[in-house]
Amino acid sequence: MLLIHCPYCGERPEIEFRHKGEAHIVRPENPAVSSDIEWTEFLYFRHNPKGPHAERWYHTHGCGRFFNAQRDTGTDRFLKTYRTDETP
Amino acid sequence: MRFNFWNLAKQSLTGHTGWPEQWRDPEPKSAYDVVIIGAGGHGLATAYYLAKEHGIRNVAVMEKGWLGGGNTGRNTTIIRSNYLWEESEAIYEHAMVLWETLSQELNYNVMYSPRGVMMLAHNEQDVRIFKRHVHANRLAGIDNEWLSAEQAKDFCPPLNISPNARYPILGAALQRRGGVARHDAVAWGYARAADRMGVDIIQNCAVTGIHRDHNGVVTGVETTRGEIKTSRLGIAAAGHTSVIMAMAGLHMPLESFPLQALVSEPIKPVLPCVVMSNTTHAYISQSDKGELVIGAGTDQYNSYSQTGSLHITTRTLDAICELFPITRRLRMLRNWGGIVDVTPDRSPIIGLTPAEGLFVNCGWGTGGFKATPGSGHVFAATIAHNQPHPIAAPFSLHRFRTGRLIDEAAAAAVSH
Ligand SMILES: Cc1cc2nc3c(=O)[nH]c(=O)nc-3n(C[C@H](O)[C@H](O)[C@H](O)COP(=O)(O)OP(=O)(O)OC[C@H]3O[C@@H](n4cnc5c(N)ncnc54)[C@H](O)[C@@H]3O)c2cc1C
Ligand SMILES: [Zn+2]
Numbered sequence: 001m002l003l004i005h006c007p008y009c010g011e012r013p014e015i016e017f018r019h020k021g022e023a024h025i026v027r028p029e030n031p032a033v034s035s036d037i038e039w040t041e042f043l044y045f046r047h048n049p050k051g052p053h054a055e056r057w058y059h060t061h062g063c064g065r066f067f068n069a070q071r072d073t074g075t076d077r078f079l080k081t082y083r084t085d086e087t088p
Numbered sequence: 089m090r091f092n093f094w095n096l097a098k099q100s101l102t103g104h105t106g107w108p109e110q111w112r113d114p115e116p117k118s119a120y121d122v123v124i125i126g127a128g129g130h131g132l133a134t135a136y137y138l139a140k141e142h143g144i145r146n147v148a149v150m151e152k153g154w155l156g157g158g159n160t161g162r163n164t165t166i167i168r169s170n171y172l173w174e175e176s177e178a179i180y181e182h183a184m185v186l187w188e189t190l191s192q193e194l195n196y197n198v199m200y201s202p203r204g205v206m207m208l209a210h211n212e213q214d215v216r217i218f219k220r221h222v223h224a225n226r227l228a229g230i231d232n233e234w235l236s237a238e239q240a241k242d243f244c245p246p247l248n249i250s251p252n253a254r255y256p257i258l259g260a261a262l263q264r265r266g267g268v269a270r271h272d273a274v275a276w277g278y279a280r281a282a283d284r285m286g287v288d289i290i291q292n293c294a295v296t297g298i299h300r301d302h303n304g305v306v307t308g309v310e311t312t313r314g315e316i317k318t319s320r321l322g323i324a325a326a327g328h329t330s331v332i333m334a335m336a337g338l339h340m341p342l343e344s345f346p347l348q349a350l351v352s353e354p355i356k357p358v359l360p361c362v363v364m365s366n367t368t369h370a371y372i373s374q375s376d377k378g379e380l381v382i383g384a385g386t387d388q389y390n391s392y393s394q395t396g397s398l399h400i401t402t403r404t405l406d407a408i409c410e411l412f413p414i415t416r417r418l419r420m421l422r423n424w425g426g427i428v429d430v431t432p433d434r435s436p437i438i439g440l441t442p443a444e445g446l447f448v449n450c451g452w453g454t455g456g457f458k459a460t461p462g463s464g465h466v467f468a469a470t471i472a473h474n475q476p477h478p479i480a481a482p483f484s485l486h487r488f489r490t491g492r493l494i495d496e497a498a499a500a501a502v503s504h
Contacts, residue, residue, distance in 0.1 A: 001397045002389070015399060019388040021343075040489045044341035044432045048330035050392045073344075076393045 005081045008063045020056035022046050023068045024088075050074050054088060057081070091195055110276065111283035116290050119317035120148045122471060123309055124324060125295050125332060127151035128160040129271075129457065130449055131324035132278035132289070133464020134471070136194075139285035141465075142472035147287045148318075150311060152294035156275030159326050160457065162426035164349050164371060164383035166362055167458040168205045168266035170225045170232040175482040175494045176435060177228045182479055183462025184265065190461055196277030198269045199376070204361040205266030206235070206244060208411070210255040214367055218261040225263075235260045244361055246412045254410050255368050268362060268373055274460055298336040298446070306336070306445030322447045322471050327392065327427030329450035336443050340450070341488050342429045345386040346396035347454050350405075350423035354378030358414065368407035380415065382408055386428065386454065396425040428453045432488070434497035438467055438480040447471050448485070 002014040028034035028042055047053070053073045058066050070079040070088055082088060089095055089108055099106055122138060124131045127149045138144040149155075167187060169180035191197050209215045218234070225232035237249040240260040249257045279289055290313070297310030298321065308317040325332050327344045359374040369385035384404035387396045401423055409416045431437060431451035436459070438449045449467045452459060466477035476484060487493055 001399050014397065019390075022390075036489050040341075041339065044488045045339045046330075046341065046343050048340065048343050048390060049334070050328070050331050053390055055390065071389070073389075073391050074393065076389075076391055076395075 002076065002078070004057065004069075005078065006057075006059045006062060006065075007067050007081055007083045008065055009059060012059070012062055016059060016061040018058045018060050020058050020066065023054040023056045052079060091197075110280045111289055114288045114290065116148060116293065116311065116313055116316055117288065118315075119308075120288070121146040121318065122320045122322060123147070123316060123318040124149045124322045125309070126158070126323065126325035126328075127155035127275070127279070127289055127291065128158045128324060128326060129156070129274050129278065129460035130160075130326075130452070130463050130467070131322070132275055132282055133460055134322055134324060134449065134467045135287045135289075136278045136282040136285075137465050137468035138472060139282055139287055142468060144472060145286040147282075148316065149282070149287060149289045150293055150295050150309070150316075151289065151291045152312075154291050155279050155289060156272055159426040159428060160271055160275050160460070162349065162424055163271055163457045164373070164381050165268040165271050165457055166205060166266070166364070166371060166373070166383075166455075167200070167269060168263050169230055169458070170205075170221055170261065170263045170266070171496055172221055172224055173494050173496065174228060176496055177225065177230055178479050179436075179462055179466070179483070180459060181228075181230055182465070183459045186461035186465065187269065190269075190274075190277070194277035194281045196273060196280060198273045198277050200267065200269040202265050202267040203373075204243065204262055204264045206240060206361055206363050207261045208240070208257050208363065208365045208367075209259045209261070210257060210365065210367040212258075215258050218259070222261055230263075231265055232261055232263045235262050244359065244363060246358055246414050247363070248411055248413050255365070255407070266362065271457060274457075278464070295332065295335070298332070300336060300443060304443050306443055319445050320447070320471055320474075321445060322449065322467065324449045324467070326450065326452065326456070327429050329429050329448065331392075333441075333448065336441075336446055338441060338443060338446075341432055341437075341485075342451060343390050344392060344427050344429050345389070346391050346393065346425045347386045347428045348384045348396040348401055348423060348425045350382050350384070350401055350420050351375070351379040352382070352415070352418045353421050355380070355418065359412075363411070365407060365411060368404075368411070370404045370407035370411065372408055372412070379421065380418065386430075392427055394425050394427055430454070432497075433493040433495045435494040436463070436483050437485050438463065439470055439476045439484045440474070441485060
């Protein structure tokens with residue numbers, strides 16, 4: 001089980017959190033004019049790297065807030081966690 | 089040397105010292121007609137059918153570890169074809185038919201055992217969706233039948249059908265032709281048969297780069313043992329597909345997660361079939377050695393670590409003890425994890441890619457062992473003709489753009 005540092009609550013066990021997928025994915029500004037390729041990338045395509053991964057977590061059974069993390073997917077170690085209004 | 093009664097008798101007289109190696113350990117050549125990345129069941133089956141059905145024998149299968157050491161050697165070996173959508177029924181049933189004669193085809197006992205796969209319904213939603221599956225499968229000519237809780241217990245006596253259970257059993261869907269096979273034997277059987285037709289299986293050799301010319305056409309791969317030229321490259325690397333596609337500059341609709349399994353100490357035969365409980369995330373069967381083979385759910389986060397969290401397996405064991413109270417005092421012997429490549433619609437991706445000469449077979453996620461023969465068969469045809477085999481065609485990468493998804497996730501919410 002991961003030990004996760006919530007920027008608001010501190011270290012808590014993973015079962016208090018939900019993983020919410022890759023972070024920093026930006027919805028195309030105007031879907032009506034975005035190309036099929038752009039829209040498909042946004043909806044379904046993910047980086048899924050082996051190594052540092054930017055991801056969102058949600059502290060379901062805690063403060064109920066979203067935050068971001070950088071985690072190495074090769075070792076499962078967190079490099080850092082940060083608020084959504086902070087840059088990585 | 090073929091495996092048959094005559095050779096077995098001869099070898100037993102000489103202390104079994106005369107059996108030759110099952111496959112060669114060749115040095116990589118500088119060029120091949122086709123290179124496959126990943127010597128799991130899917131990659132090896134692809135090489136086998138390329139050689140056998142398409143006469144393409146100048147083939148290399150590149151493996152960074154040992155053959156069959158990925159998910160092929162780590163899975164709980166459940167085989168079934170009772171999926172919901174027609175596209176899925178076609179490919180999984182194609183595989184099922186190949187399973188039925190695979191041992192004879194490969195001259196290798198893959199221990200395919202159609203002992204029945206029973207999927208338990210624990211609530212009204214389960215009942216409705218499983219009945220829908222039963223009807224859809226019947227229309228497609230695929231066996232799947234609905235059992236009451238009592239009938240389920242008749243088929244699998246250790247099952248606890250008490251209405252007081254935490255997750256009571258309201259009924260079950262049973263595919264009698266479903267079952268299990270020996271995972272390692274599938275990899276070894278395909279490896280041996282492909283090797284005999286001239287396929288080079290190159291172990292301990294990781295692919296580290298993909299070469300493309302100025303038009304984007306594939307020209308070869310970079311490996312830890314040098315460069316290898318090829319104009320046709322097939323990827324069958326399961327959890328590592330995103331990493332390899334990134335070498336060609338391509339992005340994929342995939343995420344990789346840990347999936348775990350564990351086995352108990354061996355006991356006398358108690359479980360006559362495979363039992364799956366998707367609602368409680370547990371599946372179980374008994375191996376011929378007597379171990380109970382138990383599959384858990386995936387962890388929630390992307391990972392390549394090949395280890396999962398303990399709370400996932402603990403939760404699965406809670407469910408197993410509730411379903412089968414006789415297992416409560418059993419000890420677990422081993423547990424392990426594999427890395428599974430999951431697509432948004434939980435269906436695989438098989439076919440061509442935006443790079444000419446580059447083919448991909450991935451996204452089998454938590455349930456691709458059962459498809460091994462069918463997947464290799466249609467992927468080989470796709471590579472040989474540079475055009476999707478009709479059964480593979482709906483599983484193209486393009487479906488994410490057209491929106492023609494094959495949504496087995498919403499259909500069943502099942503893992504296997
Ligand atoms: C715990 C667990 C339980 C499962 N249970 C079931 C089940 O009951 N039923 C079912 O149908 N499915 C099940 N599955 C899923 C099934 O195991 C897989 O879908 C299937 O085995 C995938 O086969 P494959 O040949 O594509 O992949 P693999 O066997 O993983 O082979 C891919 C190979 O590619 C190699 N590779 C990766 N990167 C490189 C590189 N750069 N260079 C060279 N080689 C590389 C890897 O080393 C690996 O050997 C389960 C999976 C797990 C982990
Ligand atoms: Zn918090």
